[in-house]
Amino acid sequence: MSLQAVLLILYKYFKENWLRIILASGGIIIGVWSITLTSFLSLGLSEKIITAINSQSATKYIQVQKDESGANSFFEISGPPKFQRISPNSVKADTVNIDSVQEVAANSTFLSYLRTSSNDPIECVNNLYATLDQPDESQLIPGEQPINPQTAAENSDGCYLINQNYGSFENLYQANKTDWIGQETPPTANEVVACYQCNPSSPLFEELSLASPQELLGQTLTLEYVKTPIHEPAGSIFDVTNPGITEYNFEETQTFEVKVAAVIDDRDSSDGGFAGANNFFTSRAIQQQASIVTPESVDFDNAGFIAIDVFIDDFQSLDSTIEDLQDKNYLVSSAAQLFITAVQSLFLVVTIVLGLFGLIALIASIFGITNVMAISVLKRQKEIGILKALGARNWDILKIFFLESTLLGIVGWIIGTLVGYLSTLALSVSFERFVLSNDSWRNNLENFGITDFVLPINYVIILATFVIALIITSISGILPAIRASRQDPVQTLKN
């Protein structure tokens, strides 16, 4: 039987029975629809989150370190690590052939701390950075960690941390809403959000002789940024259990006059929020200004640091760059990679779970389509008999019915994909309507590089659902088609 004839028969049959056919392909429509919608949605959202991560230059770097033992994985290190201090120049030389690397810079160039005017800068930093008497390695109880200098800093007298990264202001405000006094908008360039107690061992309010948080509000404080570079000769060893930092070089001291715009009462955490957190929250403007200044007296490029930051152009090259760096025997850590892997695997799980529902609908539709096709064969017995009497082979009849079920699948797939696409579109439009029309939400999102909610079409998913729909309809169509082809022409013509 010519293809022309098969197509004519199918065309005429579809023309006469289109409504029935669309109804019959309902299972395919729903299945394809739900797979399309859920995967577009979760893939689109995960892309947005990655965009957000990508937009934060603070995470757009890979931190490299070199272990004394030459291990290039943290898993290979046994016991507390002993880092070789490395210079930016040596890392630059190692990464000169890695295209994605844009910049190499020393990590932890400075320690930035806030000092109230009540004490001497050197005393303050020495307090913060007091080399604690670390116990002997041999005296450590197995599993016990050596004392972290950072923990020591939290307990120093008269000195307070400036919080560099507190996320969004909105988060800070929401977390401390019950303890919040004063302005509820982000601090400007000459404003600060201050904790009332800051440091339990040397409360800020005692330093400033204040009676209540309200008294702190509106005060002008002179904040001092004291920068002490932590570097030693390149190649020297940094032992975590014995940091060996004995003196501090004050390369730069900057002062900023700030007005306390809001106070967090951190004396009691039972009502939620911070407690005794020695934090000042400044605007990013101050932080940036303070970090720009680089003392000229130090040759940073050849000094030895515990860690060096390798900045890359974008996240596409993150994984390959990490591999390249590991090949050069660097210990590599990347918050971005951990984060992205977490986001991607989370969304993959969501996509699979939701897609599974669609797949179940598709599999269930096998029964529906088989049933519809069986009825179609019964209804068209006479037609089968006629075609056979005119010389059609069994194979021709099989072709007609098999193609019919396949077309059913294609119709279902087209409608499902279309509905899936339109509902995805509707979702992104309504997201934009409701979320982006809110000024503060929009500003927050823009800070993370998100300016729209366009969910991109994923052609792999479209192709995959097409293949699945074809497989499903082939499974459904084959038995009825075989049955049709085996009809006895005499019997079918009798009716």
Add this chain to the structure above:
Amino acid sequence: MSLISAIDLVKNYGTKKNPIKALGPVNFEIHSKSFTLILGKSGSGKSTLLNLLAGLDKSTSGSLIVQNKNLSTLSQRKLSKYRANIGIIFQFYNLLPNLNSIENVMMGSWAGGVEGTYEYAEQLLKDFGIDHRAKANVKTLSGGEKQRVAICRALVSQPEILFCDEPTGALDSTNERQVIKILQGLSQKGLTIIMVTHSQEFRSLADQIIYLKDGLITDHKNFNHQQIPQEEPNPNHPSSPNKVHRNPDEPLPLTNSVANNDNFNIDPKINL
């Protein structure tokens, strides 16, 4: 040699253990270009025999040789090919309801895998006076029109033999006479026609009549004056002046004949 010969042909329905005898054993021969009638009461096995002849069914035993092929032993595939090369019309037309007239006619070629041309199909429709309904859905046609479309469909593949199972059984007398006239014309052009009927109207056309009763041949009439000698055909045979001998490889020259003579206006004085 005859075009068709049946030797001890038997068709049983039912199971092997519990056979329902429908036909046979029967023995007969049909010559090329002859007009054969199969007559008999309802249930006598006429359709059973015709289905065997048209390759729609397989015999239980015996052999049925058509165009030098034993239909009883042909594979399904070859049987399909055989069916593609013969013409068949039915009492209830058996048109494909979703297609229009011309598409139904074309299906006569297409179903058997033959390309066929629309021109030839159109010509056939024109010859039988239904070209104005070529694009009409067959559901809207009258019975007589439907049967004429069915005849066109049977002829479109230019068959050597035309099988008819009560072709006028569902028609009124006017339409019946019209169909009879068409078949007469086709027969005169040299088409071998084998027709099942219980209508007496066709008797005068027949070269031979096979009478069936309870699946057996009770009578077999040959009208000598219409017998055409196969070996030495004589187109000018005095008793069959209209029969024209033709080369079996050539298509039947149907299109410029048959109906064109009088455009199928039924002549009430027609003598059947």
